[in-house]
Amino acid sequence: MSEDVVRALGYATLGSRLKRIGEILQAQTQTVAAELAGTDLPTPHNPVLAALDRQGPLSIGDLAKTLGQSQPGVTRTINKMKSDGLVESVPSQQDRRVTTIGLTDKGVALVAHLKETLWPAITLAVADACNSLEGPLLDQLAGLEDALCTSPLSVRCKDMPLQNWNSLQSPPEIER
Amino acid sequence: MSEDVVRALGYATLGSRLKRIGEILQAQTQTVAAELAGTDLPTPHNPVLAALDRQGPLSIGDLAKTLGQSQPGVTRTINKMKSDGLVESVPSQQDRRVTTIGLTDKGVALVAHLKETLWPAITLAVADACNSLEGPLLDQLAGLEDALCTSPLSVRCKDMPLQNWNSLQSPPEIER
DNA sequence: TCCAGTTACATAACATGATATATAACTTGT
């Protein structure tokens, strides 16, 4: 077998390592979304829905801060979600530069569905993949990668009890 | 301030979280590369150089396995590195489908330079950012993100002693 | 009031990851 150089180099290539594991997780989440929630919602759109659900309508800029992403990235994601009918933008009265993004009825319904299916399933499946990890970060990452390879999220979901989304979450901080 | 939803959601959005931290690390590494090594080598090209340095010439397919990436991604990276004069491909004699990728003299020289500058610096700076992390994965990721925000790698590098690359590495597994 | 600076968003261009698929070369069974 060939050596995994990114893993072997440790701290030197931690950035590549994190992106790699992140992509595995997102891809496996996509599979679970199709199987378990019957949706083809792109995985990165889930945090947007969750943000708007937790905090109510937000401007593009506030969404970008809340998601920890660049503003142009959020603009593009929102445009896609608008064309999917999940969100709508209302121009602000006070400041005409600002467009406030809110969930449509369809978006609200999808959030409700995801709260009963995909979101708790992924939370439990990822928690399961992480449950025996301990020690230094690099060791835990190696363990997580191995766990996801051995038994992907879609398999872990099958053995998982149904669970309520709200019971898995800490309450949102509502801003004013 | 606005809530960091990706952090708040924990396991549910771990994939996005890992990609986000990975991108921060890669961006900060890019900055250090310019400042400390005087090079604009894209950060993701470093693992390719390291792989070829550790294991000698490799086929595209073996490189993809070694880096844990898709083959088309590696093909594109290699094409870019070829046009930069860092690697060259030699068609295999035994199997004419295979192109073996090896470092050029320029590539070898760059590896030697990076071993004295960027690679040990990043290793130590990232280790420094991770040095007080402990506990569950999500906690360590939060700590790492905070550490990189408080004091980026380029700052951490300045306080770091010069160090030998080889002393930081476990020996490569040479394959046969 | 109006100019200068700032802010919010959109747009353009690029980087880097993925999957799907075409093509050429190899291998295998008959």
Next chain:
DNA sequence: ACAAGTTATATATCATGTTATGTAACTGGA
């Protein structure tokens, strides 16, 4: 020896992240 299957790579396309920059709207000081 040759058809059928497999393998190695290239190419095309898409997704999703970035930075840089343009434009319109707001704000504040002379």
